[in-house]
Amino acid sequence: MKKFLSMTLTLIMLMALAVSALAVDTVPPTDSDPEENWIMPIDLLIDYGTIRNQIGLDTTIKLNKDNGKYVNLYVENKGSGSVIATINDQSSRTFKKGESGHIYVEVTQGALGGDKSYNFKVVTGTNGGMVDIYYKIAQRDSQ
Numbered sequence: 001m002k003k004f005l006s007m008t009l010t011l012i013m014l015m016a017l018a019v020s021a022l023a024v025d026t027v028p029p030t031d032s033d034p035e036e037n038w039i040m041p042i043d044l045l046i047d048y049g050t051i052r053n054q055i056g057l058d059t060t061i062k063l064n065k066d067n068g069k070y071v072n073l074y075v076e077n078k079g080s081g082s083v084i085a086t087i088n089d090q091s092s093r094t095f096k097k098g099e100s101g102h103i104y105v106e107v108t109q110g111a112l113g114g115d116k117s118y119n120f121k122v123v124t125g126t127n128g129g130m131v132d133i134y135y136k137i138a139q140r141d142s143q
Contacts, residue, residue: 043138044068047120056083056131057122062115065107068139073120076100079132082125088118094125095133104143 044067051057063071075085077095086092091103110116124131 043072043140046071046137046139048134048136050134051122052079052130052132054124054130056124057120057133057135059137060117060119061137062117063107063139064115065109067107069106069141070104070143071107071118071137071139072102072104072143073122074100074102074136074138075122076134077132078134079130081127081129083122083131083133084125085120085122087120089121107139 046061046063047059071087073085073087075083075095077083077097077099080097082094082096084092084094085103087103087105091105093101093103095101105118107118108116120135120137122131122133122135
């Protein structure tokens, strides 16, 4: 019985030593500027893709202003001619061969505070031809 008690007591003491040896003191990091490492919210990516045809992009999407103050249409013109991008027939911009950039409009609510439809178009320039673009539509709080 004495042997059993002494072995049990020894085992308990060894386990206590092992647990305390494995314990790691953790100290939370101190930050001089806690806002410096904040994760900024990403854009709400609505649609994207590559188009290579004579029609271009013509899509209508319902948006809610709670998802971001602005909607942006980013265009990379990979074709041989210019293309014209618009949102709701506003914010028109011509993108020459090889040019990229974006246009935007402010998102507003529709009648009775509901979602409002926005029409995104990218069509051939004045010389006609093929539309060859990569595009992204995103809603965000910044332009």
